[in-house]
Structures are given as structure tokens and as C-alpha cells.
Amino acid sequence: MMSIPATGPASTSAYRSHITAIGTYVPERRLTNDDLANMVDTSDEWIVPRTGIRERRISGENEYTSHLCIKAAQNLIDRYNVDLRDVDLLLVCTSTPDFTFPATACLVQTHFGMAQTTAIDLSAACAGFVYGLHLADGMISSGLHRKALIIGAETLSKITDYTDRTTCILFGDGAGAVLVERDDSPSSRPSFLAYTGGSDGSGGAHLYKTFTASSLNGIPLQDSGKLVQNGREVYKFAVQTVPKGVAELTGLAGIEAADVDWFIPHSANLRIIESVCEKTGIPLERTLHTIERYGNTSAATIPLALDEGVREGRIQEGDTVLLFGFGGGFVYGGLLLHWRALD
Structure with a gap:
């Protein structure tokens, strides 16, 4: 196994960033272990001891990753009364984009009317959200951006093989979004x-x-x-x-x-x-x-x-x-x- 490099403290510039809001969304449909037992040779008694999973959420037939992103971001807006139109960096971290291109981030951007936004899909699988936060902090602390929306979202059910009992028991769909903003106060503690x-x-x-x-x-x-x-x-x-x-x-x-x-x-x-x-x-x-x-x-x-x-x-x-x-x-x-x- 490769060694882990020492990368140092995350924020060292004059600018600092911090998370200011969060929102999430999961689809309504539940797929339980008993439901899966009707599809493949498995059972709740087999799944729970090996994985800890009892159910997962499944997106609708015409519900895609962009829809989950938008609903998670809307949840963030509703809870924290924020305006996303001035977001200048949008990163959608996903392995299940709606399209190869245009980017899922572009679909989110146009929905919320972000006029001056760098919109990027970031593919780093299950590390994607952490990668996205790290990149947002770097972009903001360098002074290149002020306000970033980071979304981790997946519709894994659409690429899951429901004839393979070793994988279909694991995966579900959902989305989470955070707002990361510049903190101009030199006396504040880094986040x-x-x-x-x-x-x-x-x-x-x-x-x-x-x-x-x-x-x-x-x-x-x-x-x-x-x-x-x-x-x-x-x-x-x-x-x-x-x-x-x-x-x-x-x-x-x-x-x-x-x-x-x-x-x-x-x-x-x-x-x-x-x-x-x-x-x-x-x-x-x-x-x-x-x-x-x-x-x-x-x-x-x-x-x-x-x-x-x-x-x-x-x-x-x-x-x-x-x-x-x-x-x-x-x-x-x-x-x-x-x-x-x-x-």
C-alpha cells in the first residue's frame, strides 16, 4: 500500500473559508432488505450482519442526479434563507451524472440562475465530497472565489446490477449540499x-x-x-x-x-x-x-x-x-x- 503524503494545514492564506449552510435530500422510495429478498437470493438475516444496512432510498424512473442536487440545494435555501445566485464556484461531486456532458453542475447552475459561476462535475467516487470541500477551501483561501456550493449526489440505483446479490444490497441514492464562503475577518479561527x-x-x-x-x-x-x-x-x-x-x-x-x-x-x-x-x-x-x-x-x-x-x-x-x-x-x-x- 502506498504511503500517505503529508499535505499540511488546509488554510494558510490571508483568506479563510467556512461552511455556512447545509441541505440534503433522499428519494421517497424505500428498498428494504425484504424487498431485495424477493429479487435475489438474500435475506435481512444475511445482509444486516455483513453490512449493517436495513434499507436504502431509490430514485424514480425519471429522477436523476441533477434532480437530487437541486432538491438538496433547495433544502439548504429553505433552512438558511440564503441566495445562491451569487455563487461563483459550483462543484457537483458524483459518479452518476445525468450526461457525459453537459455537466450536472451546469443543470444545477441554470436552475438557480447562477449567472457568473464556474460549474464543474468532480468524479472521485466516494471521496468526491471531501475532495470538493478541499478544492473549495483552496479556491476561496487563494482569493480566486468567494462563495462555493459543493454537492455530493448519486443515483447509484441506475448503475446497480440487481441480479448480483453481492453488490445490489449495498447501494442507494441521495444528495447533500453545503455552502462554503469566504471569511474576511483576520481574527477568526480557521475552519x-x-x-x-x-x-x-x-x-x-x-x-x-x-x-x-x-x-x-x-x-x-x-x-x-x-x-x-x-x-x-x-x-x-x-x-x-x-x-x-x-x-x-x-x-x-x-x-x-x-x-x-x-x-x-x-x-x-x-x-x-x-x-x-x-x-x-x-x-x-x-x-x-x-x-x-x-x-x-x-x-x-x-x-x-x-x-x-x-x-x-x-x-x-x-x-x-x-x-x-x-x-x-x-x-x-x-x-x-x-x-x-x-x-
């Missing part, structure tokens, strides 16, 4: 404390969806047009990489794992989360996830869990929050945040 991330492309053939290529790293691919995953290899990657990344982040910030108030890892599988918690020493009780009700929603899992922590009043002003995404690529990314209360 983005440290970042680490990277990739190991040698693992790409363990989690993929084909497009035009028929092989990867010399390995023939299944040309099904659906998501293909080697769960054992993904598990190995996660339980080796995430604890190293957590240690890297806390070391960069000069804190211990015990100082982390809330840990929000990608909700891939409850067994992975439990193993990571055991290796890092972060108690499961201080870990936020949505795996039981939403399954693996890739780039959406972290914002969904973050929002749940905010709405339930668990994440409070001044808390240290550690986000860590990992997934297809292989890619990984972790952020350490000093949480500021949302108005």
Missing part, C-alpha cells in the same frame, strides 16, 4: 484545519463501471454497463488506508484521536466503520453514519451524515469534526474541521 488525500490507481479494477475501455491495468473488465465491485479488496484498502489517514490528519493538526469530537467516514459498510474505529481508537459512539437507512450513497454519504449530526444538535460550535472518504480509483481524502455554528 479548515488539515487535509490529506491521494490515490492508488493500481486498485482501479476492483471497483469500476465501464465506459469505452475494455481493460484496466491489463485486466479485462466486465462490460455490463453496471457497477462492478470486489468487496474484499475494497475492504482491505479501506481498513489499511483510513486509519493511516486519520493519524496523518491529527498529527498535522497537533491533536490526538481522542480530541476528535465527531468522526464522519464514508458510509460504505458498517463492518468497515467498526474496524476503522477499532484501529484509530475513535469510539463508534462518536462516529456519524447513515448506513442503516440509506446504504452506500457514495459521494452523498458524508454530507447526509454531517447534516443529520447538525439537525439532531450533536455537532456543536467549536467541535472538531473529521471527514474521511474513500472509494473507487482507488482514492481517499480526509479533512479536519473546526465546526462553526450555522446561522
Whole structure:
């Protein structure tokens, strides 16, 4: 396994950024374990011990990733009474865009009337949301942008093979959006404390969806047009990489794992989360996830869990929050945040 590079504190310029609003959306349709048992050879008794998942949300036939993005952003607007028309950077983090082009971000941009917005789709699988936050912080702290909307959204049900019981039990649909804005006050404490991330492309053939290529790293691919995953290899990657990344982040910030108030890892599988918690020493009780009700929603899992922590009043002003995404690529990314209360 490759070593994790030390990337240093996240914000070092005269400008600082912080999260000012959050919103989420999940489709109405629930797909339970019992529903899946009517589709493939599986059962609730088989799924829950192995994954922790009991149900997941499924988008409608004509409901696509852009629709989920728009509804998550509208939820943000409704809750925090913000105006998105002056957003100057829009990043939609997704592996399931509506189209190859135009970008899903462009569809969101035109819906909300963002006239002067750099609109980009970011493809980093389950690390996408963390990558998006890191890029937004860099763009804002450099002075290039002032207000960024970051959305993690997926309609994985549309690329899931519902004849493959090893993968169809895992995935669901959802979206989460956050607003990141420049803080011009020189006396304010930075919100983005440290970042680490990277990739190991040698693992790409363990989690993929084909497009035009028929092989990867010399390995023939299944040309099904659906998501293909080697769960054992993904598990190995996660339980080796995430604890190293957590240690890297806390070391960069000069804190211990015990100082982390809330840990929000990608909700891939409850067994992975439990193993990571055991290796890092972060108690499961201080870990936020949505795996039981939403399954693996890739780039959406972290914002969904973050929002749940905010709405339930668990994440409070001044808390240290550690986000860590990992997934297809292989890619990984972790952020350490000093949480500021949302108005």
C-alpha cells in the first residue's frame, strides 16, 4: 500500500473559508432488505450482519442526479434563507451524472440562475465530497472565489446490477449540499484545519463501471454497463488506508484521536466503520453514519451524515469534526474541521 503524503494545514492564506449552510435530500422510495429478498437470493438475516444496512432510498424512473442536487440545494435555501445566485464556484461531486456532458453542475447552475459561476462535475467516487470541500477551501483561501456550493449526489440505483446479490444490497441514492464562503475577518479561527488525500490507481479494477475501455491495468473488465465491485479488496484498502489517514490528519493538526469530537467516514459498510474505529481508537459512539437507512450513497454519504449530526444538535460550535472518504480509483481524502455554528 502506498504511503500517505503529508499535505499540511488546509488554510494558510490571508483568506479563510467556512461552511455556512447545509441541505440534503433522499428519494421517497424505500428498498428494504425484504424487498431485495424477493429479487435475489438474500435475506435481512444475511445482509444486516455483513453490512449493517436495513434499507436504502431509490430514485424514480425519471429522477436523476441533477434532480437530487437541486432538491438538496433547495433544502439548504429553505433552512438558511440564503441566495445562491451569487455563487461563483459550483462543484457537483458524483459518479452518476445525468450526461457525459453537459455537466450536472451546469443543470444545477441554470436552475438557480447562477449567472457568473464556474460549474464543474468532480468524479472521485466516494471521496468526491471531501475532495470538493478541499478544492473549495483552496479556491476561496487563494482569493480566486468567494462563495462555493459543493454537492455530493448519486443515483447509484441506475448503475446497480440487481441480479448480483453481492453488490445490489449495498447501494442507494441521495444528495447533500453545503455552502462554503469566504471569511474576511483576520481574527477568526480557521475552519479548515488539515487535509490529506491521494490515490492508488493500481486498485482501479476492483471497483469500476465501464465506459469505452475494455481493460484496466491489463485486466479485462466486465462490460455490463453496471457497477462492478470486489468487496474484499475494497475492504482491505479501506481498513489499511483510513486509519493511516486519520493519524496523518491529527498529527498535522497537533491533536490526538481522542480530541476528535465527531468522526464522519464514508458510509460504505458498517463492518468497515467498526474496524476503522477499532484501529484509530475513535469510539463508534462518536462516529456519524447513515448506513442503516440509506446504504452506500457514495459521494452523498458524508454530507447526509454531517447534516443529520447538525439537525439532531450533536455537532456543536467549536467541535472538531473529521471527514474521511474513500472509494473507487482507488482514492481517499480526509479533512479536519473546526465546526462553526450555522446561522
